[in-house]
Amino acid sequence: MPLDSESVFGIFVRRCCLAFDQLEFHQISALFAEWQQAAEIIGGDIRDTDDTKERLAQRSRVEAEEVVEQHIAQLEAGAGTDVVRQDYISGHARSHYLAYLSDVGSGESERASAELRRFFDSDSRSTHQNALLHLAGMRAQVGMSDGARLALAEATHVARDSQDHACLMYAQSWETRLLLDERSAAAAQQAASALVAKAAALGDREMLAVGSIYAADALLLGGVGPRQVFEAVVAARALVVELGVSRLSSDFWQSSARAWAQHGGAGVAALHQQMDPRYL
Numbered sequence: 001m002p003l004d005s006e007s008v009f010g011i012f013v014r015r016c017c018l019a020f021d022q023l024e025f026h027q028i029s030a031l032f033a034e035w036q037q038a039a040e041i042i043g044g045d046i047r048d049t050d051d052t053k054e055r056l057a058q059r060s061r062v063e064a065e066e067v068v069e070q071h072i073a074q075l076e077a078g079a080g081t082d083v084v085r086q087d088y089i090s091g092h093a094r095s096h097y098l099a100y101l102s103d104v105g106s107g108e109s110e111r112a113s114a115e116l117r118r119f120f121d122s123d124s125r126s127t128h129q130n131a132l133l134h135l136a137g138m139r140a141q142v143g144m145s146d147g148a149r150l151a152l153a154e155a156t157h158v159a160r161d162s163q164d165h166a167c168l169m170y171a172q173s174w175e176t177r178l179l180l181d182e183r184s185a186a187a188a189q190q191a192a193s194a195l196v197a198k199a200a201a202l203g204d205r206e207m208l209a210v211g212s213i214y215a216a217d218a219l220l221l222g223g224v225g226p227r228q229v230f231e232a233v234v235a236a237r238a239l240v241v242e243l244g245v246s247r248l249s250s251d252f253w254q255s256s257a258r259a260w261a262q263h264g265g266a267g268v269a270a271l272h273q274q275m276d277p278r279y280l
Helices: 008-021 025-046 051-079 091-105 109-122 128-141 145-162 165-181 185-202 205-221 226-242 246-262 266-274
Strands: none
Touching: 025 091, 091 109, 091 128, 109 128, 128 145, 128 165, 145 165, 165 185, 165 205, 185 205, 205 226, 205 246, 226 246, 246 266
8 A cells, every 4th residue: 555655654664664675584584484373373362253363364374475585586596496395394404404595696605505405404304315405505606516426426316216306406406506517518508408318217397497498508518509599498488487387487588598698699688697686
């Protein structure tokens, strides 16, 4: 609703917004958890007296949770951990996970490692191989490729012993990303093809889209003709849209922008880069 910016209530709301913007993401998570508990108590008190208020309270909880999840998705994209899903995180583990993501994004490798250990210590449902995958992702993001590969090798070993095929697929994804970062075109193409095959066999739509984007990047890196590159880009776009994995839109638009930039479409490349949801 419209607020008078000079009114007492308008000034109060503006101060709340400014204070909220200064919070770190793990503090936002803790605040949301406390607010949710309070809202549930209030909702229980009004349920018998006013159904309209209860519906409004429920709607507010859903909207607040959506905002928090959007922040988490942005952090995961910036930290490079978006291919390792942790949908069930809650409580203290959630706070440590957000702190870990924030530290990775700012390049604080030691603090990120400490928060990662606290996260997996406080979340009994997480597995050793998932912890190793996150460790590999953190090291890759801060430029520690050798350390990332050591973590990936151990994660792969543990995952094979426990028949964790999903973890093996995620490890393949990180290996492909490392090869792309190192500009190893032939090896990256082979790794991307293997990732696509694994994702298709397991029926994982999101990882199928990830592999397709990596395949387009690998072809571009290998210097193949524009026809093959753009066929791969179009295929990746179709998967992102048709399979409903909107969280990969940013990766797709950046990949498309690189393809256009290399093949002489500077203006189109700039336009596609601006389509990245992180910059909208």
